[in-house]
Structure formats: structure tokens, C-alpha cells
Amino acid sequence: xxxxxxxxxxxxxxxxxxxxxxxxxxxxxxxxxxxxxxxxxxxxxxxxxxxxxxxxxxxxxxxxxxxxxxxxxxxxxxxxxxxxxxxxxxxxxxxxxxxxxxxxxxxxxxxxxxxxxxxxxxxxxxxxxxxxxxxxxxxxxxxxxxxxxxxxxxxxxxxxxxxxxxxxxxxxxxxxxxxxxxxxxxxxxxxxxxxxxxxxxxxxxxxxxxxxxxxxxxxxxxxxxxxxxx
Amino acid sequence: xxxxxxxxxxxxxxxxxxxxxxxxxxxxxxxxxxxxxxxxxxxxxxxxxxxxxxxxxxxxxxxxxxxxxxxxxxxxxxxxxxxxxxxxxxxxxxxxxxxxxxxxxxxxxxxxxxxxxxxxxxxxxxxxxxxxxxxxxxxxxxxxxxxxxxxxxxxxxxxxxxxxxxxxxxxxxxxxxxxxxxxxxxxxxxxxxxxxxxxxxxxxxxxxxxxxxxxxxxxxxxxxxxxxxx
DNA sequence: TTTTACTATTAGGCATGGCTAAGAGTAAAT
DNA sequence: ATTTACTCTTAGCCATGCCTAATAGTAAAA
Numbered sequence: 001x002x003x004x005x006x007x008x009x010x011x012x013x014x015x016x017x018x019x020x021x022x023x024x025x026x027x028x029x030x031x032x033x034x035x036x037x038x039x040x041x042x043x044x045x046x047x048x049x050x051x052x053x054x055x056x057x058x059x060x061x062x063x064x065x066x067x068x069x070x071x072x073x074x075x076x077x078x079x080x081x082x083x084x085x086x087x088x089x090x091x092x093x094x095x096x097x098x099x100x101x102x103x104x105x106x107x108x109x110x111x112x113x114x115x116x117x118x119x120x121x122x123x124x125x126x127x128x129x130x131x132x133x134x135x136x137x138x139x140x141x142x143x144x145x146x147x148x149x150x151x152x153x154x155x156x157x158x159x160x161x162x163x164x165x166x167x168x169x170x171x172x173x174x175x176x177x178x179x180x181x182x183x184x185x186x187x188x189x190x191x192x193x194x195x196x197x198x199x200x201x202x203x204x205x206x207x208x209x210x211x212x213x214x215x216x217x218x219x220x221x222x223x224x225x226x227x228x229x230x
Numbered sequence: 231x232x233x234x235x236x237x238x239x240x241x242x243x244x245x246x247x248x249x250x251x252x253x254x255x256x257x258x259x260x261x262x263x264x265x266x267x268x269x270x271x272x273x274x275x276x277x278x279x280x281x282x283x284x285x286x287x288x289x290x291x292x293x294x295x296x297x298x299x300x301x302x303x304x305x306x307x308x309x310x311x312x313x314x315x316x317x318x319x320x321x322x323x324x325x326x327x328x329x330x331x332x333x334x335x336x337x338x339x340x341x342x343x344x345x346x347x348x349x350x351x352x353x354x355x356x357x358x359x360x361x362x363x364x365x366x367x368x369x370x371x372x373x374x375x376x377x378x379x380x381x382x383x384x385x386x387x388x389x390x391x392x393x394x395x396x397x398x399x400x401x402x403x404x405x406x407x408x409x410x411x412x413x414x415x416x417x418x419x420x421x422x423x424x425x426x427x428x429x430x431x432x433x434x435x436x437x438x439x440x441x442x443x444x445x446x447x448x449x450x451x452x453x454x455x456x457x458x459x460x
Numbered sequence: 461t462t463t464t465a466c467t468a469t470t471a472g473g474c475a476t477g478g479c480t481a482a483g484a485g486t487a488a489a490t
Numbered sequence: 491a492t493t494t495a496c497t498c499t500t501a502g503c504c505a506t507g508c509c510t511a512a513t514a515g516t517a518a519a520a
Contacts, residue, residue: 032468045508047469095350105347112342117335120325262498277499
């Protein structure tokens with residue numbers, strides 16, 4: 001019917017699980033609870049899907065030990081991530097979406113677009129290599145550029161860094177940071193890192209100071225820069 | 231949770247049935263078989279869905295009599311048609327899709343995009359009022375412009391008309407017509423309408439003659455024009 | 461080592477939306 | 491009026507994915 005290599009694309013659900021395992025599992029295995037929390041489903045549903053992903057050859061699963069992606073599973077997850085990040089870029093740059101609105105729309109669209117659409121969109125956008133949150137966009141062949149950024153709280157006081165990524169899709173977090181222009185590309189100098197509560201104070205390019213508490217600090221990733229802020 | 235007026239959007243399947251009833255039913259009721267053929271499902275599945283659409287208040291259904299859309303059902307169908315035609319326009323004009331490729335992609339995307347996306351896309355496209363096939367795009371408020379075009383075989387010989395619409399999404403038909411530039415906007419003069427087999431011969435703007443057989447002729451809709459071809 | 465506190469799995473259900481096979485309804489021709 | 495040729499519905503089944511409640515496994519603290 002569809003030629004010898006025809007593989008029907010995973011359902012929306014299967015794709016969501018693959019992405020969740022990839023995001024949550026890091027290099028190791030993803031636990032039932034972590035995936036359940038991320039997808040807002042009951043953990044019993046996750047156990048069920050882990051077994052099915054195993055059957056489909058998309059994940060390796062050991063009872064009570066969590067699941068990790070097979071090569072095929074990882075490819076599929078990265079394909080979705082590529083779509084997601086390209087779509088976010090398009091929504092932001094061409095349709096006038098705000099930084100914090102893009103995620104939800106892209107989340108639905110990524111399951112509906114074809115590979116053909118994705119590559120034409122990439123061309124339309126000029127083949128960007130990162131999305132509006134500063135996340136790297138996997139290449140069409142499944143390659144993902146290594147990230148050389150590190151968490152904001154690891155920066156020595158006095159150092160000047162460029163924000164390279166904000167790792168969150170929560171609307172409140174994104175609009176808080178967006179309003180203050182603490183977005184990828186922005187330069188900041190670290191003025192204080194308070195050990196007691198983890199609050200980090202930074203000075204932006206306009207000399208404005210921002211004090212950021214623990215949960216927020218963990219989401220901001222930076223790269224070192226040569227020059228000073230001022 | 232979602233405010234007093236929150237209505238969750240119909241599923242992909244429900245939407246497909248609503249569109250099919252709208253397209254197939256005309257002003258009257260759509261039969262089980264017609265919808266089954268259009269959606270490539272078994273007719274038993276259609277009977278089942280007709281009953282469910284009735285329960286949901288989206289269609290009126292009488293056993294053995296077919297289904298017709300309620301006001302709410304029609305609104306929902308037209309919303310999907312609007313999305314579909316705007317998406318086709320975008321794919322063709324900005325992503326380099328060909329005239330015959332756009333349908334399939336739009337068919338999947340129309341179920342995934344939000345109203346917000348749709349209106350931003352409409353603005354991006356300059357609020358077009360017809361799609362690449364010449365079909366009118368329903369307005370955001372659900373209004374659909376009346377069509378004043380008529381079938382090609384009703385044109386008196388010698389009249390000059392403008393092709394306003396090609397009513398088909400079949401790839402073979404579209405590429406046949408596309409290659410000959412028999413597309414919306416094109417002017418043609420009717421040279422002969424043969425009663426015997428329904429073949430219509432037209433001359434295009436470049437003086438080229440095209441003889442079109444029955445099934446093809448029925449898909450081409452035209453509008454009268456004042457001036458002559460040459 | 462034995463509680464204790466989680467975390468994970470199993471069992472059983474439900475809604476959606478497909479299918480086939482069998483039977484009932486309709487309408488046109490005899 | 492009855493046969494014939496459809497079309498339509500009913501009944502019963504299956505896969506996907508979600509849920510809750512009950513049970514089992516794990517690991518850390520006592």
C-alpha cells in the first residue's frame with residue numbers, strides 16, 4: 001500500500017510520552033511518577049503506556065525501574081522536538097504571538113504537521129538553530145547540538161554572562177521574565193549569590209537590578225561572555 | 231474551570247463528520263452512504279456517529295432519513311472550513327506547496343489550530359476571501375458569501391468566462407488542470423459544448439484549445455465577464 | 461530487621477470511534 | 491401485491507487511552 005518502508009506515525013499520546021521520557025529521563029530512565037506529573041495523567045496510565053511503548057520498540061521498560069528510549073524512540077521524540085521549536089519560532093516571529101503564548105499552540109500543532117511541512121517551514125524561517133526560549137532545534141537528521149550553557153547560580157559573582165536559555169513553558173514564569181527582558185540573548189552581570197536562600201541578584205544591560213529566587217534561578221541558563229556589562 | 235461559556239472543541243472525528251454532512255447534504259439531509267463514502271468509513275460507523283451528533287446537539291437525525299446540521303453544527307463546520315481554506319492559502323503562498331498538495335496537509339492541521347491562530351493567520355495573509363481553488367472563505371463570524379458562479383457546461387457557446395472555482399481535491403484532477411493553467415482567475419472562451427458526450431471545448435487566454443470531458447467539466451465553475459478573450 | 465512512606469503495578473471500568481455480519485426498512489420494478 | 495435490490499440499522503467485537511481502587515514492591519528510618 002505505502003511502499004516497503006511505510007511506518008505510520010505514532011499517535012498524539014504516544015508522541016507525548018516519548019517526549020516526556022526524553023525530557024524527564026535525561027540520560028537514564030524516566031520514572032512513572034515523573035512522566036505522570038509532566039503529562040498530568042494518572043501513574044497507572046503511564047505504566048500501561050510504558051508497556052505498550054516497549055511492545056512498539058520505542059522504549060525499554062523494566063517493572064519498577066522506569067523506561068528509557070530506544071534509538072527509534074529517541075528519533076521520534078527529537079522529530080517532535082524539532083517540530084515544536086520550529087513552530088514556536090514561526091508563531092513568535094510571524095504571527096505575533098507573545099513569548100509565553102507559543103508553547104500551547106505548538107504543543108497541539110506538532111502532532112498534526114508532516115515532515116514535508118516541517119522542512120518547508122524550516123526553510124521559510126531561514127533554518128534557525130534555536131527557538132525563542134533559546135533551546136537548540138534538533139537538525140532534520142536527528143542531530144542535537146550539545147549545549148554549553150550552565151545554570152545561573154553556578155556563575156561566580158562579578159562575572160558577566162549572556163542568557164542563553166529559559167527552561168520553562170509556564171505562562172506565569174515566562175511573562176515575569178519577559179516583562180523584565182530577562183530573555184535569551186540578554187547580557188547580565190551577577191552581583192550577588194546568597195547561599196542562605198539561593199537568591200541571585202543580577203544587573204541587566206540598562207543597569208537595572210533583578211533579584212531572583214530559587215525556583216526561578218534554576219530555569220535560567222547562561223553562557224560566559226568576554227566583555228563587561230557597562 | 232473555564233468560565234461559564236467554555237465549550238470544549240469537537241474531536242477530529244466529530245469535526246470531520248460535521249464537514250462531511252455540510253458538504254454532502256447541501257440544503258437537505260446527508261445520507262449514511264454519502265457520508266460513509268466521503269470519509270471512507272463503514273456506513274455502520276456513520277449511523278453510530280449520526281446518533282451521537284444528535285445527542286450533542288450538532289445535528290438532527292431521523293432513522294433511515296439522514297442527518298442535517300443544527301445551527302451549532304453548521305457554525306462548527308464553517309469554522310473548520312474557514313481554517314482549512316486559510317491554511318491552504320498559507321501553504322500555497324508562503325511554504326511553496328503546489329496547488330494539488332495543500333489539501334491533505336490542511337486536512338490534518340485544521341483540527342489542531344486554535345481560533346486565535348486562525349485569526350492571526352488570516353491577518354498574516356491579508357484577510358483573503360477565497361482559497362487557491364477559488365472557494366470562498368467563510369468569515370470569522372460564520373458568514374459565507376453566496377457564490378454567483380455556475381457550472382462550465384451551462385455557458386452558451388461563444389461566451390467568455392472567468393474560471394472562479396475548481397471543486398475538487400483529487401491530486402490527479404488538480405495537477406491535470408494546474409498543468410494547463412485552468413485555474414481560478416483564468417479567462418476562457420467556450421468554443422463548443424457537445425450534447426452527445428458533454429465534452430466542452432474552451433480557448434484560453436493564450437489561444438490554446440482544451441477539450442474537457444464530462445467528469446472534469448462538472449468540477450469547473452465560472453463567472454461571466456464583460457470583455458472578450460482576445 | 462521491621463516499620464513506614466512512597467512509588468509502581470494490577471484489575472476492572474468507561475468513552476471514543478472504528479470494524480464485520482446479520483437483519484430490517486424502503487422503494488422501484490414486476 | 492410481491493419480489494428485488496438497495497440502503498440503513500443493530501448487535502457485538504476490538505484498540506486506544508484515560509480513570510479509580512486495591513495490592514505489591516522498594517528503600518530509608520527506626
